[in-house]
Amino acid sequence: MVLKIGLTGGIGSGKTTVAKIFELLGVPVYYADSASKRLYHTDPELKANLKMHFGNDIYQNEMLDRQKLASYVFGDPAKLELLNRLVHPPTIRDAEAWMKGQTAHYVIKEAALLFESGSVAGLDYVIGVQTPKALRIHRVMQRDGATREEVLARMARQIDADMKMRLCDYVIQNDEQSLIIPQVLALHERLLQKSLDGNTD
Numbered sequence: 001m002v003l004k005i006g007l008t009g010g011i012g013s014g015k016t017t018v019a020k021i022f023e024l025l026g027v028p029v030y031y032a033d034s035a036s037k038r039l040y041h042t043d044p045e046l047k048a049n050l051k052m053h054f055g056n057d058i059y060q061n062e063m064l065d066r067q068k069l070a071s072y073v074f075g076d077p078a079k080l081e082l083l084n085r086l087v088h089p090p091t092i093r094d095a096e097a098w099m100k101g102q103t104a105h106y107v108i109k110e111a112a113l114l115f116e117s118g119s120v121a122g123l124d125y126v127i128g129v130q131t132p133k134a135l136r137i138h139r140v141m142q143r144d145g146a147t148r149e150e151v152l153a154r155m156a157r158q159i160d161a162d163m164k165m166r167l168c169d170y171v172i173q174n175d176e177q178s179l180i181i182p183q184v185l186a187l188h189e190r191l192l193q194k195s196l197d198g199n200t201d
């Protein structure tokens, strides 16, 4: 059976880095964030909803003006929540359609807001990537050229990373003392076995 696996973690925890290692092992990975960016342009219902709630001018020649949309939701939790409520359902549907077409032993859906969006429903297991907050802040500042305050503001919009880890079935440690490749390999073997056994317990 094709197991459906979620992969999540706090901002900058290393979700994408871990997902790329699974991809090297031949595991198909759905990246929810980049999928939603595609759906902004390709999903007619989402486009209509965004125009209705945020104004026609967020699209210029049918291309989303991401900066304008970001400026509308920045610092406004209610508008950000509305945006998430509009974007998550089509992304969940898109992920489900993508998963149905896969034939691997297991597939991975990588999503920062796996629990917040409700998209955890329908998944067999969830893997969390756990990284100390100070290291996450440092890595995102380096990766994005962002200030500490900008990173902290992004983190404040997600549920606490440690709480997320308690909701996961498996946790990969991505601190400076741990190597992630052996952890991914060990998990890969376990998940292959579970798929072969038809086991989702």
Ligand SMILES: Nc1ncnc2c1ncn2[C@@H]1O[C@H](COP(=O)(O)OP(=O)(O)OP(=O)(O)O)[C@@H](O)[C@H]1O
Binding pocket: 009, 010, 011, 012, 013, 014, 015, 016, 017, 018, 112, 139, 140, 143, 174, 180
């Ligand atoms: N084990 C590691 N050693 C060194 N650098 C790492 C490690 N894991 C991740 N990084 C780096 O930390 C940064 C954040 O990692 P990554 O982009 O994978 O995190 P993410 O959880 O996908 O982030 P976001 O939530 O912002 O999408 C990247 O620049 C990545 O190269």
